[in-house]
Amino acid sequence: MLNLYPAYVARHYYLLVVVVALGVIQAAASVAGLRGLQIGGRLWRREFAWGALCLCLAGGAARFVVATPDYLSPGLAGTELIAMFGAGTMTALALSLAGGLLCPAPGRWRAPAPQGQQPLVGGCYCRLERPPETPRGLVVLLPDPDLAPEAVAPTAAAVVRSGFACGLVSWADDSPVYPDALAYVPMAVSRCGHCAGPQPAMLVVIGFGLAGDLALRAACEDEHVSLVLAIAPALGPQSISEGLLLLREMSLPEAWRWRRRWGRRAFAQRLRAGEALARLRGRAALCLSHGDGFFQPDGVIGEAALCGTDVRFLSPCSHQELVLKHAPRLVSEWLARSGEADAASAR
């Protein structure tokens, strides 16, 4: 039984712990990029977070010392101190998680409108976007199954600007299923290749998130694919985050839902993208970030680099930032570079 005597010391100590633990959690969340723990749901600037931490530490300690004249007398024993510390830290954590509820959720699953789209398999559709001039080739774009379908729109626009026809796959109102998903790329190529013009000169497959794994696997089984780009892929089931890292992308309730939405682990395991990467060698390119809250494929990267895969690490940014902000620029660069390489080899 806890003996919280003197009660006012216990109360003041609890308040001290709430304030300082809140400061520490907020500063750590800012450094680690945990949006779901950051009050306001958006990452604080580092300087602001450190300033807030110093204020909490100094203010909390000063208030405790001033308001608790008995702090130098015999008071709470070890067990009581541990209990008060635990309660205070849990309160600070609850406040942080409640503050993180404002974090914008990654796109919810929505069925795409089928107008102007070619049906593939399993209720999947493919839409072709063409540049005004004769396309330099065809790019099959596989959107991230964990983000809203619109997340891929800026990349599709960048592909078309680069002079390529873009076959944009839209998932059905369900998650990709193995082995049906393996048919998406060949069918998209068959439907869009016909529409893009006679025999596209260059065939590129680009996949985001777990669709990056699908892109790698599909490309390794099709020799006509000249280049495959996987942006923020998982590369295996062991890379799928399940702990606090998910709070980099969303709030706690969203993270619970995200984990239960569909069988990512089984999907990634069956795709065996790590093995596909070894077979693809120079035809594959990866773009990753250590700040990715969905996938942490650190273990496979060394092997991939040894196989001659072009691996690019971006400065820490979240999965959503990588797909939404950085992917269009990177895809344009890659397509331009591959075009130059093609021209050089033709000369």
Place this chain on the structure above:
Amino acid sequence: MLQALDRQLFYLVNGLAGRSELVDALARLVVNDYLVPTAIVLLLVWLWFSGRDGGERRRHTATVVNAVAAQFVANVVLKLVNLTYFRPRPFDAVPGVNLIFYRPWDSSCPSNPVTFAFAVGVSIYLGARKPGILALCLGAAWGLSRVYSGVHYPLDVLAGAALGGSVAYWLSRRSGTMASIRERVLSALRRGLVA
């Protein structure tokens, strides 16, 4: 011989107490049971939530579990030592002590707070250098303030540091056993989205 040296050192440090109000106030801030231990445990809270990538996060959470285990084992060892050996506090044993803290009643050696601080501090140091150094500095300051305030001999502080530090080091070397326990704890916590 050792005890004589210990007493000499004690008088040297404790003799400074009461000469400056400012230093005494600073010592009171450090010596109490609330602020320094809270700061040390907050370093564990920091480690639990920090980490820029998956590897660093795993290392940090493992460090926290190690520190908690080390603190627990060190505390058990300390209680066992206290059952077999009792050393009176300086204010009960020697004359002319400047006491600026309350009179603890338990054994003076090894120092309980310093054992805790070094068990946690060394565990942190073995997993993350900078926070570990900070924790060890806090522990050292806490120990020094206990001597300054007249509640411990220097040897008590050294014994506490040796006990806490060696338990933490020993547990970190028990990589096989510790790793399997730690992984079980951490995977359960990860499933609950708290690690």
